[in-house]
Amino acid sequence: MQRFASASRVFTLARRSYATPPSPSALVLIEHKDDKIVPASLNAITAARKLGGTVTGLVVGEEASTKAVVEGAQKLGLDALLHRTSPALAHALAEPLAPVLAALVKSGNYTHLAAAHSAQGKNIFPRVAGILGVQQISDVMAIESPDTFVRPIYAGNAIATVKSSDSIKIFTVRSASWDAAVSGEEQAAWVSEELTKSERPDLGSAQAVVSGGRGVKSKESFDSIIFPLADALGAAVGASRAAVDSGYADNSQQVGQTGKVVAPSLYVAVGISGALQHLAGMKDSKTIVAINKDPDAPIFQVADHGLVADLFEAVPELTKKVEEAKK
Amino acid sequence: MRASPPTWIKLLVPIKRTVDYSVKVRVGPKGVETAGVKHSLNPFCEIGELACEGSIGRGEEASSAAIGRTSSGATKAAVHPVEEAVRLREKLKERIESITVVTIGPPKAADVLRTALAMGADAAIHVEVKDGQDVQPLGVAQALKAIVEQEKPDLIILGKQAIDDDSSQVGGMLAGLLDWPQANFASKLEVEGDKIKVAREIDGGLETLMMALPAVVTTDLRLNEPRYASLPNIMKAKKKPLKKMKAEDLKVDLTPRLETLKVEAPPARQGGAKVSDQAIAKGFKTKYPTVRK
Numbered sequence: 001m002q003r004f005a006s007a008s009r010v011f012t013l014a015r016r017s018y019a020t021p022p023s024p025s026a027l028v029l030i031e032h033k034d035d036k037i038v039p040a041s042l043n044a045i046t047a048a049r050k051l052g053g054t055v056t057g058l059v060v061g062e063e064a065s066t067k068a069v070v071e072g073a074q075k076l077g078l079d080a081l082l083h084r085t086s087p088a089l090a091h092a093l094a095e096p097l098a099p100v101l102a103a104l105v106k107s108g109n110y111t112h113l114a115a116a117h118s119a120q121g122k123n124i125f126p127r128v129a130g131i132l133g134v135q136q137i138s139d140v141m142a143i144e145s146p147d148t149f150v151r152p153i154y155a156g157n158a159i160a161t162v163k164s165s166d167s168i169k170i171f172t173v174r175s176a177s178w179d180a181a182v183s184g185e186e187q188a189a190w191v192s193e194e195l196t197k198s199e200r201p202d203l204g205s206a207q208a209v210v211s212g213g214r215g216v217k218s219k220e221s222f223d224s225i226i227f228p229l230a231d232a233l234g235a236a237v238g239a240s241r242a243a244v245d246s247g248y249a250d251n252s253q254q255v256g257q258t259g260k261v262v263a264p265s266l267y268v269a270v271g272i273s274g275a276l277q278h279l280a281g282m283k284d285s286k287t288i289v290a291i292n293k294d295p296d297a298p299i300f301q302v303a304d305h306g307l308v309a310d311l312f313e314a315v316p317e318l319t320k321k322v323e324e325a326k327k
Numbered sequence: 328m329r330a331s332p333p334t335w336i337k338l339l340v341p342i343k344r345t346v347d348y349s350v351k352v353r354v355g356p357k358g359v360e361t362a363g364v365k366h367s368l369n370p371f372c373e374i375g376e377l378a379c380e381g382s383i384g385r386g387e388e389a390s391s392a393a394i395g396r397t398s399s400g401a402t403k404a405a406v407h408p409v410e411e412a413v414r415l416r417e418k419l420k421e422r423i424e425s426i427t428v429v430t431i432g433p434p435k436a437a438d439v440l441r442t443a444l445a446m447g448a449d450a451a452i453h454v455e456v457k458d459g460q461d462v463q464p465l466g467v468a469q470a471l472k473a474i475v476e477q478e479k480p481d482l483i484i485l486g487k488q489a490i491d492d493d494s495s496q497v498g499g500m501l502a503g504l505l506d507w508p509q510a511n512f513a514s515k516l517e518v519e520g521d522k523i524k525v526a527r528e529i530d531g532g533l534e535t536l537m538m539a540l541p542a543v544v545t546t547d548l549r550l551n552e553p554r555y556a557s558l559p560n561i562m563k564a565k566k567k568p569l570k571k572m573k574a575e576d577l578k579v580d581l582t583p584r585l586e587t588l589k590v591e592a593p594p595a596r597q598g599g600a601k602v603s604d605q606a607i608a609k610g611f612k613t614k615y616p617t618v619r620k
Contacts, residue, residue, distance in 0.1 A: 033531065091534070094499065095508055119529045123511045126464070126499025135465040135584035138494045148588065153492050154352045158359045159593050162585040204530075241548070251514070251549065252532050257490065258548055260530075276351060283596060295601070304599035 024053030024146045026112040027082075027105060031092070031120050032061065032069040039205040040116030042180035044173040045076060048114045049181070050143045054079040058104070060097060062090045076181055092120055098127035105132065105168055111146065117172035117261075118204075129170045137164060137171040139261075155257040155280035175204055176263030176284055203253060206236035208266040211255055211282070214242035215271020215292065215311055222248040225315045226270060232322040238262065238282075240272045256281035271311045274299025291315060335424035336518070336540065338412045339480035341471055342372040342428055342443055344436040345491040358590035359491075368439040371486025371546060372408050407546045408484040410553040411516060413447035419518060425449045427478055431470050433458045437569065444564035445556030451569040452478075456581065464492075466581035468500035473577035475505060480541065482523065487512050487545040498545035508538040512547040 026048040031038040048055045057078040059069050063085040070083050082104070088096045101124070105113050113128065115121035117139045129136040141159070142150035148163045149171060203209065210230040216222045222243065230237045239249035241256055255262055257280040267285035272278060274290070274297055282288070283302055290303035291311050300306040307314055346352060347365040354360070409428065416423040428443040429452040430436045440451035454470055456462055462470075475483065488495035502509035510516075514533065515526035526535045528547050556564070574581050 038530075093536075094502070094511075098503055119512060122495050123499065123509075126496040127503035127509060129465065129496065130468055130500035130503025133465070135463050136494070136496050136500075137585065138496060152593070153590070154346070154359055155490065155493065156593060157352045158354045158590050160358075160590045161588040163588055164585050166584050245549070250532065251528055252530055257493070258488075277348070283593075288596075300601065301598045302596045306599065306601040308601050 024051040024112055025108075025110050026051050026053060026055050026114055027101075027108065027110040028055060028057055028078075029101065029113070029115040029121070029124070030057050030059050030069065030073055031116055031118060032059065032066065035065060035068040037069055037072050038116065038118065038120075039180055039202055040118050040121075040173075040175040042076070043175040043178040044114050044116045044121075045078070045181040046178045047140060047143060047173040048112065051112055051146050053111070053146075056080040056082060056108070056110070058082045058084070058101075060084045060086075060089045060100065061092070062087055065090070092124070094124045094127045097124055098131055101128045102131040111168060113168065113170045115172055117174050121172045125170055125172055132168060132170070134166045134168050134170050135164065137162060137169065139174045140171045141174050141177040152280075155276055156261075156283065157276070157280075174261060176261050180205065200230065201234070201236045203236040203238055203255070203260055203262060206262070206264050208233045208235035208268070209238045209255070209262055209264045209282070209285070210235045210268045210270065211238035211240065211272060212243050212248065212270050213240035213272030213278075214246065215273075216243060216248055217271075219248045221312070225311065229268065229270075229315055229319045229322070232319050232326070233266070233268075235264075235266070235268070236262075240275075240278050254281075269299050269303070270315055272299055273297045274302065291318075335422055336415075336419070336482055337424045337478070337480040338415065338426045339471075339475065339478055339483045340372075340408045340412050340426060340428045340443065340448065341467075341483070341485045341497070342409065342430050342439055343369040343486070343489050344430065344432050344439040345369040345489055348490050354590055354592040358587065366435070366438075368409075368442050369486055369489045369491075370407065371488060371490070371548070372439070372443075407548070407550055407553055408486050409443045409446050409448060410551045411484055411546055413554075414551060415516070415518065416447065422518070427452060427480070429454070429471070429474055431462055431467050431574075432456060433460070440569055441561075441564050442556060444567045444569070445561040446554060447560070448567075450567060452572060453569060454572050454574060454577065456574060460581070461583050461587070462581050463583045463585060464494050464496035464500055465584060466579065467497050468504055469579045470574060470577050470581065471497070471501050472504045473579055475501075482540055483507075483543045484516075485543070485545050487547055498543055502543040505541075505543070507541050507543050508536075509543045509545075510536050510538060511545045513544050514547050514549040516544060516550065 028044050028048045031041045055078055057073050059066050059073055073081050125136055137149045139151050140149045150161050153160050210226055212222050212226040238255040239253040241254055243249050244251055244254045257277040261281045263284040265286045267282050268289045270291050288303045289305045290299040291307045291314050293310050295308045344366050347367045348370050350364055352359050412426045426448045427450045428440055428448040430440055431454040437453050444451055485498050510525035510527050512528040513525045514528050517524045522537055522539055524537050526533050
């Protein structure tokens with residue numbers, strides 16, 4: 001117990017204890033794959049910084065696979081970095097990881113626990129929330145205050161602002177709504193690596209995305225039409241659910257309510273009609289280009305530039321023109 | 328949990344009644360308008376038998392008319408988890424002891440239970456709440472935990488997310504509360520002895536897990552194609568047991584922890600002009616120099 005020297009001091013302390021909630025102290029789970037930080041985690045760090053308090057990073061996994069990740073995370077300017085290794089934490093399974101997270105949050109007196117709204121975040125965090133008895137907040141697009149969050153509902157057709165009454169706030173972050181936290185040094189290293197390997201960029205964080213739909217008709221034409229345009233633009237390749245279900249593209253390429261949510265500078269929708277569930281995954285893109293032979297396709301209602309044409313003619317031609325424009 | 332490995336498996340399939348996936352929702356002064364709007368079983372729910380996610384994407388390209396108005400197209404009654412439970416019985420026969428579906432929702436949510444019963448579930452439990460009461464994932468998970476303690480299932484199959492609140496939390500929360508293993512976003516489920524083998528969709532592709540029962544599985548869209556309930560089965564479903572309960576019976580507190588301050592329509596996007604491909608190529612060159620290598 002404290003004793004107070006004067007009445008004014010009592011007043012000050014009392015006012016502070018009422019008016020100022022404990023300063024936010026956020027723990028961010030840094031997801032990694034193939035010895036690299038998953039870009040979506042960098043967006044989660046940006047979101048955690050918005051809370052205005054300290055941000056602590058957490059890297060978990062096997063000893064060998066986390067070394068490079070820890071080195072990368074050290075360059076992010078975090079207030080602290082926790083690192084826990086164990087063979088049991090190798091594949092980021094929710095069962096061993098969730099109790100570790102719950103215990104860390106409690107013992108470290110963290111007010112917030114954040115991660116990307118990725119398959120991993122969506123798998124692990126509800127389990128942590130269950131253990132702690134906390135109502136999680138999923139897919140956060142904006143933070144208004146340490147207890148007030150903005151998130152999409154009904155496939156992004158409504159935006160809800162919610163206020164949490166839990167003492168610990170557990171939330172996952174919509175990558176497309178936040179910039180990535182990167183140090184200049186790391187960004188440079190990252191880009192050169194991508195370039196030398198000439199890999200296609202990651203769908204979730206790409207500057208440009210070219211997506212194909214049912215209109216592409218076959219896996220062969222998907223490979224021969226969508227991929228060259230994506231390569232010409234340095235874009236990631238996405239797909240509609242119809243394209244995935246028909247086997248034209250891989251599950252992990254699906255853009256939409258039940259797939260990935262992307263917000264690149266440029267989104268090119270090829271042979272995609274634009275159903276609600278697809279729009280949910282791409283309508284925050286800065287510029288949307290649609291190529292479809294059906295002039296009434298709903299995609300044209302959101303497209304900044306629409307081309308009514310047969311994609312089998314228009315896309316190769318466009319690819320050629322983009323290649324020429326680059327020269 | 329049973330002391331010895333189960334020779335039969337009792338299935339529990341939580342399902343949810345949501346606004347139909349094909350409906351373009353409208354945001355009114357008090358949030359999303361749900362009165363008088365077509366509702367159905369959450370699509371992800373049909374997959375598991377009643378879990379909820381299958382029909383969501385089905386309309387993605389097929390229903391080009393879905394934008395801007397309510398589609399009048401027939402919707403399957405929400406059902407991937409339900410479908411999966413029924414398929415397990417078809418495959419494993421008598422090893423499936425029973426399939427019980429459960430929902431937590433207003434009186435009208437009984438409709439989705441009947442749909443699930445018509446698809447092949449044996450019994451239903453309806454935890455009734457008042458119309459318009461906001462029950463959040465933590466409350467649902469706690470109520471389900473209480474039901475699990477009564478019903479003692481070996482396997483719980485539910486949808487990966489509800490298409491209204493898009494939280495994607497209940498399965499994981501329930502697994503955490505029960506301390507059972509979990510497999511979220513399952514695209515393949517096989518029973519091998521007293522274990523289950525689950526392929527789950529992750530960001531880079533698929534991963535396969537083997538886990539002991541009892542366990543919690545959430546279904547992804549690609550787990551199965553939900554069936555339609557036939558008329559004879561719909562008639563039979565009316566005779567199957569449907570137990571009504573209240574949250575108080577389960578001794579759970581459904582008070583929301585998240586207060587919704589406001590719900591707004593997202594910023595509207597204007598369609599641009601339909602242009603020639605030359606203009607697009609020119610636009611790339613001038614407007615998006617950064618996207619080019």
